[in-house]
Amino acid sequence: MLASLETDFVRTSRPLYSHLVTLLESAIARGDLPSGARVPPERTLAGRLKISRTTVVSAYRELESRGLLRGYVGRGTFVCAPPEPEGTPFAWRGKIAAAALRTSDSTLRDVVRHASDPRMLSLAAGEPAIDFFPNDAFQEAVAHVLRNDPASAWRHGPTEGQPEFRHAISDRYGVPRERVLILGGAQQGLDLLARCLIDPGDAVIVDRPGYLGAIQSFRAAGAKLIGWDVAAGDVDELEDLLVRYRPKLVYTNPTFQNPTGITMPIRIRRELLTLAQRYRVPIVEDATYHDLYFNEPAPPTLRELDGHNLVIHLNSFSKVLAPGLRLGWIAAAPSIVEQIAIMKQRLDPHTQNLVQFAMARLIRQGAFDAHLKRIRAEHARRSGLMLAALQRHVPAGALRFARPQGGLYVWCRLEPGMSATALLERALAAGVAFVAGPAFYPDPAGDSQLRLCFTSVLPSALDAGVRKLAGAIEHMRSSPALTA
Amino acid sequence: MLASLETDFVRTSRPLYSHLVTLLESAIARGDLPSGARVPPERTLAGRLKISRTTVVSAYRELESRGLLRGYVGRGTFVCAPPEPEGTPFAWRGKIAAAALRTSDSTLRDVVRHASDPRMLSLAAGEPAIDFFPNDAFQEAVAHVLRNDPASAWRHGPTEGQPEFRHAISDRYGVPRERVLILGGAQQGLDLLARCLIDPGDAVIVDRPGYLGAIQSFRAAGAKLIGWDVAAGDVDELEDLLVRYRPKLVYTNPTFQNPTGITMPIRIRRELLTLAQRYRVPIVEDATYHDLYFNEPAPPTLRELDGHNLVIHLNSFSKVLAPGLRLGWIAAAPSIVEQIAIMKQRLDPHTQNLVQFAMARLIRQGAFDAHLKRIRAEHARRSGLMLAALQRHVPAGALRFARPQGGLYVWCRLEPGMSATALLERALAAGVAFVAGPAFYPDPAGDSQLRLCFTSVLPSALDAGVRKLAGAIEHMRSSPALTA
Numbered sequence: 001m002l003a004s005l006e007t008d009f010v011r012t013s014r015p016l017y018s019h020l021v022t023l024l025e026s027a028i029a030r031g032d033l034p035s036g037a038r039v040p041p042e043r044t045l046a047g048r049l050k051i052s053r054t055t056v057v058s059a060y061r062e063l064e065s066r067g068l069l070r071g072y073v074g075r076g077t078f079v080c081a082p083p084e085p086e087g088t089p090f091a092w093r094g095k096i097a098a099a100a101l102r103t104s105d106s107t108l109r110d111v112v113r114h115a116s117d118p119r120m121l122s123l124a125a126g127e128p129a130i131d132f133f134p135n136d137a138f139q140e141a142v143a144h145v146l147r148n149d150p151a152s153a154w155r156h157g158p159t160e161g162q163p164e165f166r167h168a169i170s171d172r173y174g175v176p177r178e179r180v181l182i183l184g185g186a187q188q189g190l191d192l193l194a195r196c197l198i199d200p201g202d203a204v205i206v207d208r209p210g211y212l213g214a215i216q217s218f219r220a221a222g223a224k225l226i227g228w229d230v231a232a233g234d235v236d237e238l239e240d241l242l243v244r245y246r247p248k249l250v251y252t253n254p255t256f257q258n259p260t261g262i263t264m265p266i267r268i269r270r271e272l273l274t275l276a277q278r279y280r281v282p283i284v285e286d287a288t289y290h291d292l293y294f295n296e297p298a299p300p301t302l303r304e305l306d307g308h309n310l311v312i313h314l315n316s317f318s319k320v321l322a323p324g325l326r327l328g329w330i331a332a333a334p335s336i337v338e339q340i341a342i343m344k345q346r347l348d349p350h351t352q353n354l355v356q357f358a359m360a361r362l363i364r365q366g367a368f369d370a371h372l373k374r375i376r377a378e379h380a381r382r383s384g385l386m387l388a389a390l391q392r393h394v395p396a397g398a399l400r401f402a403r404p405q406g407g408l409y410v411w412c413r414l415e416p417g418m419s420a421t422a423l424l425e426r427a428l429a430a431g432v433a434f435v436a437g438p439a440f441y442p443d444p445a446g447d448s449q450l451r452l453c454f455t456s457v458l459p460s461a462l463d464a465g466v467r468k469l470a471g472a473i474e475h476m477r478s479s480p481a482l483t484a
Numbered sequence: 485m486l487a488s489l490e491t492d493f494v495r496t497s498r499p500l501y502s503h504l505v506t507l508l509e510s511a512i513a514r515g516d517l518p519s520g521a522r523v524p525p526e527r528t529l530a531g532r533l534k535i536s537r538t539t540v541v542s543a544y545r546e547l548e549s550r551g552l553l554r555g556y557v558g559r560g561t562f563v564c565a566p567p568e569p570e571g572t573p574f575a576w577r578g579k580i581a582a583a584a585l586r587t588s589d590s591t592l593r594d595v596v597r598h599a600s601d602p603r604m605l606s607l608a609a610g611e612p613a614i615d616f617f618p619n620d621a622f623q624e625a626v627a628h629v630l631r632n633d634p635a636s637a638w639r640h641g642p643t644e645g646q647p648e649f650r651h652a653i654s655d656r657y658g659v660p661r662e663r664v665l666i667l668g669g670a671q672q673g674l675d676l677l678a679r680c681l682i683d684p685g686d687a688v689i690v691d692r693p694g695y696l697g698a699i700q701s702f703r704a705a706g707a708k709l710i711g712w713d714v715a716a717g718d719v720d721e722l723e724d725l726l727v728r729y730r731p732k733l734v735y736t737n738p739t740f741q742n743p744t745g746i747t748m749p750i751r752i753r754r755e756l757l758t759l760a761q762r763y764r765v766p767i768v769e770d771a772t773y774h775d776l777y778f779n780e781p782a783p784p785t786l787r788e789l790d791g792h793n794l795v796i797h798l799n800s801f802s803k804v805l806a807p808g809l810r811l812g813w814i815a816a817a818p819s820i821v822e823q824i825a826i827m828k829q830r831l832d833p834h835t836q837n838l839v840q841f842a843m844a845r846l847i848r849q850g851a852f853d854a855h856l857k858r859i860r861a862e863h864a865r866r867s868g869l870m871l872a873a874l875q876r877h878v879p880a881g882a883l884r885f886a887r888p889q890g891g892l893y894v895w896c897r898l899e900p901g902m903s904a905t906a907l908l909e910r911a912l913a914a915g916v917a918f919v920a921g922p923a924f925y926p927d928p929a930g931d932s933q934l935r936l937c938f939t940s941v942l943p944s945a946l947d948a949g950v951r952k953l954a955g956a957i958e959h960m961r962s963s964p965a966l967t968a
Contacts, residue, residue, distance in 0.1 A: 017727070022762075095681055097683045099683065106825075108833050112643060113643070143623060150619050156609050187833055197581055243502045248579065280550075282579055308574055323639060324641065333576050335576045341590075346704055
């Protein structure tokens with residue numbers, strides 16, 4: 001074997017040790033050096049090939065790190081195993097980052113997949129009445145932009161967003177212009193905030209139950225999640241958590257909350273802000289549903305009540321117009337806007353211009369507010385239809401829920417002993433999707449709860465969807481094994 | 485002071501220690517406990533308030549962690565400093581994550597900002613001839629989608645992308661359907677790949693010089709960047725790097741490379757793939773410019789030459805159509821597509837549907853390929869115009885460059901002693917932007933180089949842009965202090 005290496009080892013311009021690695025590797029591959037064979041001692045090989053011992057050591061170490069050789073102190077170095085034959089599938093699994101493997105929850109993806117599956121009645125995705133989308137006004141706005149200034153639509157735009165759109169939001173929502181940053185959806189904002197504000201191990205207080213996308217983003221950033229029972233709204237409990245965990249931030253969705261539908265009263269909002277100021281903790285306010293009241297407007301946002309510049313306000317056009325727009329915004333202190341913009345450039349140098357210009361026009365022309373007015377009435381109507389269907393089809397006592405005053409969801413509790421996760425499996429088989437409670441909890445809990453969206457299917461399909469759900473519940477009830 | 489604490493300390497339903505923290509904090513704020521004052525020993529206070537010593541210890545520790553108290557072994561605990569008065573600006577700087585502070589390079593954002601600044605002639609941003617964008621065909625496609633199936637445009641879509649669009653790409657580029665994943669731009673793909681594949685400390689081999697967005701994404705994920713001199717294309721050097729650093733992946737932009745414009749010959753492509761297979765290292769191929777040849781089509785992509793399923797192919801419509809579309813795609817092994825989709829849902833549950841449907845239609849109808857044909861000719865023309873302008877206006881010897889055969893860039897070397905960073909400052913003041921060389925290097929280097937984009941301004945403005953640049957160079961030459 002030494003002889004054949006000597007023959008093969010011709011001087012090249014390549015680094016000697018990588019040349020030697022290749023030769024040894026080929027010898028192993030050909031079987032000239034079978035598994036278990038002892039390779040020559042380093043000094044011997046170096047002498048025969050007239051190269052330095054260091055070169056041989058490097059080559060052996062390289063082959064060791066690749067699992068082809070293994071050294072035993074006092075015994076020598078041995079061939080470990082034959083290399084994989086050509087054509088072996090590339091071992092991708094071993095290439096995935098540890099952090100990526102940590103978070104493999106695919107709930108959000110499943111929700112959006114079901115929403116776009118025509119064979120599925122989806123009460124899962126949080127979608128407004130998209131059949132009310134102002135298509136004509138939108139198309140007119142697109143045509144206007146492409147007629148007047150196509151270059152601005154197609155070239156790069158500012159990372160913070162188009163000034164025209166930032167100003168329209170500033171005027172519509174009463175936020176100073178320099179505090180507005182445009183996003184490709186609120187989820188992008190949560191991801192950016194998590195990356196800007198969270199170091200691994202930081203504590204974050206989140207609504208419990210609360211928005212699953214926020215839970216995922218903060219968890220992926222390595223945060224330790226502390227749930228605050230937002231329905232109870234106990235401010236003393238919150239203070240206790242602030243003192244005990246010293247969180248990096250508080251995330252809350254205080255209006256027509258996802259998933260519970262509840263709204264934080266103005267008194268609690270004020271106390272929350274006082275605590276945040278006292279403990280120097282920023283609040284991330286998810287205001288996605290704030291404009292979606294049925295009759296009574298919601299209390300002012302935390303942003304509006306904030307006297308200390310500590311609220312980061314997150315908003316979106318996904319729930320008031322359409323998720324397909326991929327458009328959201330943040331209002332925050334200019335230093336945070338700057339930080340987020342620097343982070344954003346790395347993953348999305350700018351948000352699509354065309355949709356920004358079009359939305360700016362819909363806001364300026366009043367089409368956006370006219371649309372809001374229409375969907376408030378329609379959402380209230382669909383909420384009533386869903387509650388009536390639930391009362392009509394679901395066996396008495398199987399499901400408890402409160403009547404929502406806005407937002408998109410009915411939050412339900414199953415009768416004791418019934419699992420929402422098991423029910424979901426049954427429901428999907430029957431062609432109806434919802435979101436099971438555990439997705440909304442930062443800890444293992446919530447399997448007796450489920451979220452239904454009353455706006456995501458047409459009124460004509462609402463009744464059928466609820467009937468399928470009721471059928472799945474009846475089936476569970478009649479199979480005691482399933483409810484164990 | 486003890487007396488007043490005793491008076492104020494009434495039993496509440498709140499946790500005792502957080503109640504005590506508040507009381508002590510107020511006493512400090514009011515000045516009852518001035519800076520430097522010694523607070524009662526824990527045992528004493530516990531006795532007087534009739535609470536456990538543990539509660540007092542917890543309260544003191546809490547105030548210590550907030551910087552209000554400081555304990556000295558054997559001496560007792562003292563008030564540190566008065567709290568900030570009400571209305572003090574919220575100290576946002578202290579809230580930023582360490583990882584976010586690590587990466588504050590804003591080059592990408594500056595580039596896109598200059599591109600959208602009407603007062604600036606930008607030779608910086610990499611933009612194709614957007615004045616050739618097929619506006620009518622695009623608007624027709626949008627109208628078609630909104631007329632036929634507005635719900636599919638506005639509701640959620642699959643995280644992997646709309647099947648219709650994935651299939652159009654699959655057919656156009658010859659990739660199996662299940663290997664295609666749609667992105668909101670190639671930069672999103674780089675961010676996702678960095679997060680999916682890189683653990684902090686992993687080595688990554690990148691083109692040197694190479695795409696700044698890739699350098700930023702990999703660096704932000706904590707990678708150790710190893711530059712491979714892509715222009716020299718020395719495969720032995722690459723093998724040496726593979727052996728020495730055991731990188732997690734190789735990132736390369738092999739065709740009409742950004743920033744150099746060079747194209748890797750097919751022989752080197754094959755050797756690169758052989759090495760990647762031998763060392764089990766995935767290759768991320770950035771193929772953004774592959775279709776942008778002037779006369780001669782480029783060699784096959786690494787994806788097409790890959791016999792071992794180890795290439796992740798990254799592509800985009802930003803350079804062949806318009807960056808404003810925010811649309812890109814990845815072709816990879818199905819297990820990688822799955823991993824990326826799970827990561828993507830967290831930051832962008834799905835890419836905008838409308839633009840996917842519209843682009844699918846432009847591809848199917850042939851409008852996309854017709855457009856490619858038109859811009860190839862136009863880009864070749866603009867490249868010639870820029871070279872002519874450079875020869876006309878720039879003082880002889882001040883700038884060296886090669887004639888590009890495709891892509892969007894002329895890569896220039898300044899005469900010795902001249903700094904591209906200093907020149908950029910001068911050029912921006914004169915109203916013309918470019919990208920200085922250091923942005924493309926993973927290590928501190930490149931200040932004698934700069935990248936000019938010949939497609940991002942109209943031909944009528946190209947000459948003026950180059951003239952301003954030449955003026956800035958002349959100014960630098962005549963101010964010896966600046967070239968020191």
